[in-house]
Amino acid sequence: MSIDVSARAAEHSAGLDEPLAILDPSGARHANAVLDGQLSDVDETALTDLYVDMALARRVDQEAFALTRQGELVLWPPSLGQEAAQVGSGRALRETDFVFGSYREHALAVLRGVTFRELLAVWQGTTQSGWDPQAYRMATPQIIIGAQTLHATGYAMGLRMDGADDVAIAYLGDGAMSEGDVNEAMVFASTFRVPAVFFCQNNHYAISEPVRLQSASPLAARATGFGIPALRVDGNDVLAVLAATRIALQRARRGGGPTFIEAVTYRIGPHTTTDDPTRYRDDEEVAQWRGKDPIDRLERHLAQNGARVDQIREEAQVRCDQAARDLRTAVTTGEMPRAETIFDHVYTTPTVRISEQRAQHLAFEASIEGES
Template sequence: MALKSESEYATDPDSDTRRSLLRHMLVARGIDEEARQLHKQGALDLWPSCQGQEAAQVGSALAVGPAPTVFPSYREHAVALLRGVTPDELFAQWAGRTFCGWDPRRVRFFPYTMVLAAQTLHAVGYSIGQRLQGLEDFVVVYIGDGATSEGDMSEAMNLAAVESAAVLFVCQNNGWAISKPAEEQMRTSLAERARGFGIESARVPGQDPESVYSSCSRAAAHVRGERAPYLVEIQVGRIHGHSTSDAQEVYRTPDDIARTRAADPVPAYASRLSGLGLVDTAWFDAVDKEVRELRERLTKEYA
């Protein structure tokens, strides 16, 4: 089974999709910034930032569309917001106000899972259960690179392959399992490892939302058409610590952190679309106003 190359996933998003990609990335960034501020004020108990991973999350979520059921890890805030989880509902969970701030059935986005890789077995089991009931339900499960070192992940991939479960595994590999670098976790890429279980896979850089969108669009088509699992490994950067309780400066070099921040996908994509004439000052002003109003409401509610 050959590992797919990027050229085999060349489906270009149109102009409206490009603007949608950027808008969702900007909204997610603003909400993430507000959450970090509220944590400093003691309003949120914890917050695992998704900054640096917005392109991967928004690109994959837009590519698969609203129909699939999503099983997240705990950092998929951009996916949650895109799926219809409101910022208030998202913050309620991290403020300890509720077990799950949203209705998982309504938005087809299940609660966050803090136990590493547990959601992979939930996703595969859910997919098989839907099939046994004669229901066509495509499932997406998000994991980080650290979770792939757990036994649950191997069990889930093997079960998905053997049972031909309609599951798309999306791994955001930010290179760090908290403080453990990826090179000390594995000797091969996750995309290559998936092939050993009989799962087709692709590896894609995560700084460009359009590349992610194209790869995940083709991956979703494979899962839907073949009723078989697929794995996409997205290489991303983690701008902040593992969570707001993690001091990444202790184990990451200043140069490493600086390189990651310099590769921030949000301003890079904003500059790109601006240069192409797809967005202008009025467009940015409208999105800024939307984000500002969201943040002001959250500040009043939680600060």
């Protein structure tokens, strides 16, 4: 029986040999039998919106990186190069779907409406968590590699029990595929047929570990062993990502269970602002991937379609410059939370022990007040 399940999952999979793509790096559009049907509504306005979203994501990332170098943020995990993977999938979601990200999904946070203040506070160390997950339908950043896939699966089990047709989407990296948590999440998601999407951004590295040392076969192929159909797409092609995510979401809403998407992309920048990638990879490899840039690709496509690219670029520039100003204001307006708030959100209802620890801490603070 398990063989049948895997075989069925494989039958509904696509792109395992060669990633599915719509736009090539030159911006030319190619027909794709699996994806084309999902893109009939994507006109020039929609393409422009995707372009502006990606430009904005890139600028937020660039500014936050600079704020780290200026000592305003403690750390930042850059998303340069991964804009199509994040924006294409993020734009496929409904407002009521729930996002469970890792720590690199800044574009998702921006699309969901998380404020710059809330986003930067995470990396400034001035929040105990980040934001209200329910307000944005997005969980706060997860540093424990892969843990969010369990959260998404559990949430999706709840959605099924409620009879809702929303979907939980978990973002994970290539390195996370080696974690037990992810494998456990896929078992539960598959056997309970939960409305979940596992969206893996294969950016080719887990810090310094190249993906070829994590897997000898495409990561997406693993999902089929769990009975989960997989779509492997060019992750720098925003249209391919949008279409694949729509397919996965539709399957989940119809009661067809989870889908695994592998978006093949590349982390152009360092792992975080404390990493030096020149120690473990060649400039040549990075240059090759720069040639597949997701934003340049869409810009070329718009130009080939006769769109007024100079106008679109200008519109994006205005939005980006405003975002840069807003980020700088946001980074300087935060307040340090009081230390005792660390006890506030451990449990919905504090346990006796947590309450005691809180009281002890307050007593200690009072005892040293005025000492320095």
